[in-house]
Each structure stands twice: as C-alpha cells, then as structure tokens.
Amino acid sequence: MNRLTKLSMLLLAALALNCEAAGKANAQDLIADLSSHRVDITTGFTGADLLLFGSVDDDGDIVVTVSGPRESVTVRRKERVAGIWMNTRSMQFNSAPNFYAVAASRPLEEIAPLEVLERQQIGASHLRLRAAAGGKKLLPEDENTFRTALVRRKQAQGLYASEPGRVTIIAGKLFRTQVHFPANLATGTYTAVVYLIRGGRVVHAQTTPLLVEKVGVGAEVYTFAHERSAIYGLVAILIAVAAGWLAAAVFRKV
Amino acid sequence: MYIYLPIAEMSVNVLTILAMGGAVGFLSGLFGVGGGFLMTPILIFIGVPAPVAVSTGANQIVASSISGVIAHWRRGNLDFTMGFVLLAGGIVGSTLGVLLFKFLESLGQIDLVIKLCYVVFLGVIGGLMLLESVRTILQVRQSGGRRRKLHQHTWMHGLPFKIRFRKSKLYISALLPLGIGCFVGILSAIMGVGGGFIMVPAMIYMLGMRTSMVVGTSLLQIIFVTANVTFLQAISTQTVDVVLAILLLVGAVVGAQFGSQFAVKLKGEQLRGLLALMVVAVCLKLAFDLVVTPDDLYSIVVSQGG
Numbered sequence: 001m002n003r004l005t006k007l008s009m010l011l012l013a014a015l016a017l018n019c020e021a022a023g024k025a026n027a028q029d030l031i032a033d034l035s036s037h038r039v040d041i042t043t044g045f046t047g048a049d050l051l052l053f054g055s056v057d058d059d060g061d062i063v064v065t066v067s068g069p070r071e072s073v074t075v076r077r078k079e080r081v082a083g084i085w086m087n088t089r090s091m092q093f094n095s096a097p098n099f100y101a102v103a104a105s106r107p108l109e110e111i112a113p114l115e116v117l118e119r120q121q122i123g124a125s126h127l128r129l130r131a132a133a134g135g136k137k138l139l140p141e142d143e144n145t146f147r148t149a150l151v152r153r154k155q156a157q158g159l160y161a162s163e164p165g166r167v168t169i170i171a172g173k174l175f176r177t178q179v180h181f182p183a184n185l186a187t188g189t190y191t192a193v194v195y196l197i198r199g200g201r202v203v204h205a206q207t208t209p210l211l212v213e214k215v216g217v218g219a220e221v222y223t224f225a226h227e228r229s230a231i232y233g234l235v236a237i238l239i240a241v242a243a244g245w246l247a248a249a250v251f252r253k254v
Numbered sequence: 255m256y257i258y259l260p261i262a263e264m265s266v267n268v269l270t271i272l273a274m275g276g277a278v279g280f281l282s283g284l285f286g287v288g289g290g291f292l293m294t295p296i297l298i299f300i301g302v303p304a305p306v307a308v309s310t311g312a313n314q315i316v317a318s319s320i321s322g323v324i325a326h327w328r329r330g331n332l333d334f335t336m337g338f339v340l341l342a343g344g345i346v347g348s349t350l351g352v353l354l355f356k357f358l359e360s361l362g363q364i365d366l367v368i369k370l371c372y373v374v375f376l377g378v379i380g381g382l383m384l385l386e387s388v389r390t391i392l393q394v395r396q397s398g399g400r401r402r403k404l405h406q407h408t409w410m411h412g413l414p415f416k417i418r419f420r421k422s423k424l425y426i427s428a429l430l431p432l433g434i435g436c437f438v439g440i441l442s443a444i445m446g447v448g449g450g451f452i453m454v455p456a457m458i459y460m461l462g463m464r465t466s467m468v469v470g471t472s473l474l475q476i477i478f479v480t481a482n483v484t485f486l487q488a489i490s491t492q493t494v495d496v497v498l499a500i501l502l503l504v505g506a507v508v509g510a511q512f513g514s515q516f517a518v519k520l521k522g523e524q525l526r527g528l529l530a531l532m533v534v535a536v537c538l539k540l541a542f543d544l545v546v547t548p549d550d551l552y553s554i555v556v557s558q559g560g
Binding site for chain 1: 258264316318319320325366485487488492504545552
C-alpha cells in the first residue's frame with residue numbers, strides 16, 4: 001500500500017507538470033489514468049487495489065465508475081413448498097455488469113439529480129438492468145423486486161459497491177481514488193469512466209479500459225479444463241490414482 | 255497462505271483446505287468410509303459452488319478409495335466377482351446420474367436435490383446405525399447376546415440370473431448387486447460421494463456378505479464409479495477443480511493414517527455408534543437449513559459469461 005501511495009504521488013506530480021505545459025497550448029479539462037491497465041489473477045490472487053488518478057482544470061465534482069464485462073444473470077426466488085424452501089420463480093437479466101464500483105468527491109445525491117444518475121448509470125441502484133423477454137409473465141413491480149435482489153446479492157458477494165468510494169481532490173486540480181477488486185473477480189475487459197459534473201450536468205467524461213486476466217498455472221488449468229475436457233478428466237483421474245497408490249505404498253511401511 | 259482455485263474461481267486458505275482434508279481423512283480412516291458425505295457439505299459451506307464441490311469430491315474419493323483398496327487387497331478382503339457386478343450397475347447409474355445432474359442444474363433445483371438427498375440418506379442410515387450400535391452395546395453389557403441367523407431366505411432369493419460369488423460364499427441373483435450398484439452410482443453423481451455409507455449397509459443386510467469383505471469390495475467399485483463421475487463431470491460441466499482435489503488429497507491421506515491408528519483403540523460398536531452420531535448431526539444441520547427461513551429469499555447465478 002505504501003509503495004502504491006508513493007507511486008501515485010509521483011504520477012500525480014508528473015501529471016501536474018504535464019498539465020501546466022498542456023494548459024498553455026490547449027486546455028484539456030479532464031485527464032485521468034489508472035496505475036495499471038491489467039489485473040492479473042495469479043495463483044496467489046487475493047484481490048487487487050488500483051489507483052485511478054488525474055487532473056481537472058475546472059471546478060466541479062468528479063465521479064468514477066468501474067464496471068466489469070456484461071453477463072447474463074438468473075435471479076431465483078425461494079418460496080416455502082411443503083415446509084421446505086425451494087426455488088420457484090426466476091427472472092433473467094441479460095446484460096448485468098459482473099462488477100460495479102463507484103466513487104465520488106461528494107455524496108452522489110448532492111452532485112447530480114436522479115435523472116442524470118440514472119441516465120449515466122451512476123451508482124449500483126441506478127444500473128440499467130432489463131429482464132429478458134419470454135418466460136412467464138411477470139408484473140412490472142416483480143421486475144423491480146428481482147432487480148433490487150440482483151443488486152443486493154451482488155453487493156453481498158462484494159462485486160457491486162454498496163457505498164460510493166471517496167474521490168479526493170487536491171488543491172482543486174488533482175484527484176485520486178482507490179478501486180478495490182475482490183478475489184472473486186471475473187476475467188474480461190473492464191471499463192473505468194471518469195465524469196466531471198458541474199451544476200448537476202456531466203461536462204466531461206473519459207473512458208479507460210482495464211483488462212482482468214488469469215495468468216500462470218491457474219489460467220492454464222482453466223483453459224485445459226474447458227478446451228480439452230476429456231483429457232483433463234483423464235488427467236484428474238490419473239492424479240488421483242497416482243496419489244492413492246503412493247499413499248498406500250508409503251503407509252505400508254509405517 | 256492463499257491459493258486461487260482456477261475452476262471454483264475463488265481464493266482459499268491452503269491451511270484451511272489441508273485441515274479439512276485432514277479432519278475428513280481422520281474420520282474416514284477411523285470409520286472405514288470414504289468421507290465424501292462430509293467433504294461435499296463442508297466444501298459447500300466454505301463457499302465452493304455446489305457443482306464444483308460435488309465433482310471435485312468425486313475426484314478426491316478416487317484417490318482415497320485406491321489407497322484403501324490396496325490395503326484391503328493385501329489382507330485378502332476383496333471379492334472381485336462381486337466388485338465387478340456392482341461396478342456394471344455403478345457405471346450405468348453414474349452415467350444416468352450425471353445426466354440427471356445436468357438436467358436438475360438447468361432447472362435451478364440442483365442445490366435443493368443435493369441437500370434433500372443428504373438429509374434423507376444420512377437420516378435413514380445414521381438412524382439405523384445408531385439403533386443397531388446402541389442395541390449391540392446394551393447386549394454386550396447384558397453379556398452373551400443372541401447370535402444372528404446366518405442366512406435367511408426372502409423374496410430376493412427367488413430372482414433369476416443367479417451367480418455364485420465364491421469369495422463371499424454366496425449364491426444369489428446378479429440383479430441384486432446390479433441394482434444396488436446402479437442406485438449408488440446415481441447418488442454418487444448427484445451427491446459427490448462414493449456411496450460407501452449406503453453400499454456398506456446394503457451389502458451387509460441385503461446381500462448378507464461378511465463385514466470384513468464388504469469394505470474392500472465396496473471401495474473397489476467406488477474407485478470406478480467416482481472415476482466415471484469425475485470424467486463425465488469434466489466433459490459435461492467442467493466443474494472438476496484439480497487444484498482443490500490435490501489439496502484435499504494431501505490432507506486426507508495423512509489424516510486417514512492417524513485415524514486408522516486411533517481406530518485400534520476403540521471397540522467396533524463404539525466406532526459405529528460415533529459414526530452414526532456424526533451422520534445424524536450432519537443430517538440435522540442440513541435439514542435445519544432447508545426448513546429455516548433463509549436470510550435472503552433471492553439468489554443469483556451467472557447463466558452465461560458476457
């Protein structure tokens with residue numbers, strides 16, 4: 001963490017110099033970058049913290065969102081059937097981001113009105129999640145309950161932000177925030193969006209991509225299991241056979 | 255020390271998994287069961303997705319049964335004929351089981367079915383074992399005790415396709431062990447267990463085999479059934495996590511050694527009584543979870559990556 005802070009300070013200083021130089025030529029209102037554009041899921045992966053930093057020329061509020069690759073999620077509802085809780089109704093949401101984090105320089109409600117937050121999909125509860133067509137007919141209020149449940153479950157898994165993080169603005173010019181990625185992160189391309197909001201309106205926005213990948217042994221095992229599943233199955237059995245044999249051989253002497 | 259499980263897609267503490275493997279291995283060495291009926295619920299409890307827990311559990315049981323079979327084979331407690339008849343049924347059963355598993359998974363009821371199977375089978379078997387061991391302990395106290403009839407004729411002996419099982423000294427219909435094998439195969443695919451805790455009582459009470467012969471023979475067929483389950487799950491659901499299986503194995507192998515040393519100090523009926531208590535406890539816990547109102551009525555599952 002310490003190293004990260006030092007690094008961020010250096011980067012911020014460099015950026016500040018850069019901005020002053022650029023400011024003379026052609027003012028760029030918003031510049032932002034990530035401390036790294038990759039998150040590697042290695043064998044020892046327990047989560048990652050990335051620093052998002054940048055500079056802003058005008059005053060206003062900074063809001064940062066990071067969203068993961070879209071996926072199709074089924075939300076199931078349990079009901080008591082003959083004394084036992086079982087899944088009865090379900091609803092599918094076709095493009096829910098796998099991961100969603102948000103950070104802001106002030107509470108979101110103070111920065112922008114609800115319509116703007118909803119239009120820009122800022123805040124986990126403002127994500128545009130639509131139930132897939134087809135299946136059983138459900139009432140609109142059901143869709144709402146299921147959508148809220150989806151967000152709530154994702155928050156419980158640590159994949160959606162429950163509370164917006166903090167964006168720190170230094171001297172009205174430089175800003176930084178830390179984004180935490182939990183250990184149960186999915187692979188794919190993530191997008192970080194930085195908004196400059198003034199007077200309740202989005203003045204500027206900048207998008208930065210971020211790649212999350214499995215690397216090393218874990219990645220190879222996963223690819224192996226999915227692409228050559230028959231051989232993978234045989235190898236899994238062989239490992240077990242060898243281990244069992246070895247155990248029997250070793251313990252005979254004991 | 256954490257390690258990322260590539261198939262379960264989560265980080266786990268290596269020491270936790272080793273300790274779990276060790277504890278289950280200790281109990282399996284102590285009681286002579288595969289321990290899958292404990293391992294799978296524990297894995298689900300620490301957050302491993304149920305399908306991964308089931309498939310990986312099966313993979314781990316392959317290893318522990320092989321080391322068990324070798325030990326029993328050395329003592330001559332293996333009936334190969336019986337083992338292979340059970341096996342024929344087991345292969346059919348586990349193939350059916352994997353298909354059933356896939357179907358239930360698509361319905362969204364797989365978690366419920368896994369838990370229900372556990373509750374029903376652990377409850378019935380734990381209860382019966384508990385009764386039997388308590389009765390034995392009481393009888394021993396009363397000294398002497400009546401001897402059970404060696405052989406009883408029932409409707410089962412009227413079935414066709416009779417085969418002579420020399421090692422077990424039995425002349426019974428092949429349909430019986432075939433049926434038992436098939437049934438246990440279905441269960442091991444759905445529950446991720448070797449089925450020893452069902453197979454062993456069935457062989458003793460339904461087939462009338464000697465207890466010493468039963469354990470080795472049941473382990474022999476469990477190897478093939480769980481290997482078949484591992485393979486089929488690997489190709490149809492890709493839920494076998496080799497990294498997790500290896501970690502569990504290492505713990506289980508060491509734990510089993512201590513367990514079998516400890517087992518020498520206890521009497522047979524005390525062992526069975528303790529095992530029965532444990533089985534009933536696991537059953538009650540699972541039953542309680544099914545009936546009690548969950549914290550959140552909703553659950554989510556990723557149906558397809560983006």
